[in-house]
Amino acid sequence: MSDTRSPIRTYSYLGPQGTFTEAALAQVPEAVGQNWRSVNNVGEALDDVISGRSDGAVIAIENSIEGGVSVAQDALATMPGLRIVGEYLVSVNFVLVAKRGTTLDDVKVVNAHPVAYAQCHQWMDATLPNHGHIPATSNVAAASALFDNDLADAAIAPPGIVAHYDLDVLAENIGDNPNAVTRFLHVSRTTVLPAPTGADKTSLIAELPIDRAGALLELLEQFSTRGVNMSLIESRPIGDELGRYRFIIDADGHIRDERVADALLGVRRFSPGVMFLGSYPRADKASITFDSKYSDEVFVEARDWLRGIITGEPEA
Numbered sequence: 001m002s003d004t005r006s007p008i009r010t011y012s013y014l015g016p017q018g019t020f021t022e023a024a025l026a027q028v029p030e031a032v033g034q035n036w037r038s039v040n041n042v043g044e045a046l047d048d049v050i051s052g053r054s055d056g057a058v059i060a061i062e063n064s065i066e067g068g069v070s071v072a073q074d075a076l077a078t079m080p081g082l083r084i085v086g087e088y089l090v091s092v093n094f095v096l097v098a099k100r101g102t103t104l105d106d107v108k109v110v111n112a113h114p115v116a117y118a119q120c121h122q123w124m125d126a127t128l129p130n131h132g133h134i135p136a137t138s139n140v141a142a143a144s145a146l147f148d149n150d151l152a153d154a155a156i157a158p159p160g161i162v163a164h165y166d167l168d169v170l171a172e173n174i175g176d177n178p179n180a181v182t183r184f185l186h187v188s189r190t191t192v193l194p195a196p197t198g199a200d201k202t203s204l205i206a207e208l209p210i211d212r213a214g215a216l217l218e219l220l221e222q223f224s225t226r227g228v229n230m231s232l233i234e235s236r237p238i239g240d241e242l243g244r245y246r247f248i249i250d251a252d253g254h255i256r257d258e259r260v261a262d263a264l265l266g267v268r269r270f271s272p273g274v275m276f277l278g279s280y281p282r283a284d285k286a287s288i289t290f291d292s293k294y295s296d297e298v299f300v301e302a303r304d305w306l307r308g309i310i311t312g313e314p315e316a
């Protein structure tokens with residue numbers, strides 16, 4: 001009898017076990033019960049996908065306090081062959097942990113992931129005004145490093161850390177905002193697009209034509225004149241020379257929506273470097289609303305009208 005089970009799939013995530021990225025991966029329905037591969041950085045996770053070592057990766061892309069995760073934005077912009085197929089939200093809050101017996105007074109140097117550190121500035125500055133900071137590859141790596149060397153006295157970590165390591169919690173809820181949220185992307189190799197759900201998002205990266213007055217306005221107009229709302233626009237330096245930027249854009253809707261497809265055609269005509277990153281269901285499942293003059297039927301009707309003129313069909 002032949003084996004009808006589908007082969008085990010592998011998903012890469014920023015580890016080790018217990019990171020917020022792992023919590024995001026746990027929300028990906030197709031990853032449940034599959035092989036999870038812990039890696040040390042976002043580039044490694046995405047490279048796993050491109051090389052075929054993994055079928056998918058989950059990466060942090062944006063935090064409600066700290067903004068865009070620039071290392072992830074830059075990796076997506078420079079690693080072709082990837083597609084975003086889903087997004088997931090994780091509430092993030094932090095504890096300060098140390099090896100057993102340590103008190104707050106003992107803490108002079110703190111291990112922390114830069115994005116986590118940036119979210120705990122107020123508490124750190126008020127409670128440990130003279131502290132030093134050693135960057136870690138993840139929140140869990142920050143805590144585990146306390147056992148590897150004596151460079152730091154404490155670490156900023158997720159509250160669940162004590163399930164994995166024998167550590168004392170010196171302080172809880174040290175994040176500046178108790179409602180902080182990080183948005184994660186599920187990324188796969190270029191693939192068939194997920195079907196539209198009516199609550200979708202389209203991500204792309206566009207460069208502006210060099211030195212042209214109003215170029216950014218023209219980019220924005222591609223969306224506004226088709227009734228497409230943008231939920232994110234962020235600039236990142238391209239890196240080849242000072243003053244050159246690419247724009248990371250999230251737009252409401254799916255590329256199979258006529259208005260979104262038309263906006264992307266406009267961007268493609270105008271932008272020297274445009275990368276389509278994916279159309280995928282929104283994490284908040286909020287339906288996209290738009291004026292009826294931007295509905296699919298209106299675009300199709302207008303195209304039929306034009307085709308009729310060109311082919312010489314008598315007008316109705």
Ligand SMILES: O=C(O)C(=O)C[C@]1(C(=O)O)C=C[C@@H](O)C=C1
Nearest residue numbers: 019020021060115116138139182
């Ligand atoms: O270190 C972790 O736990 C991660 O999953 C990484 C990460 C990030 O890269 O932004 C995820 C969420 C938090 O905002 C801080 C760190």
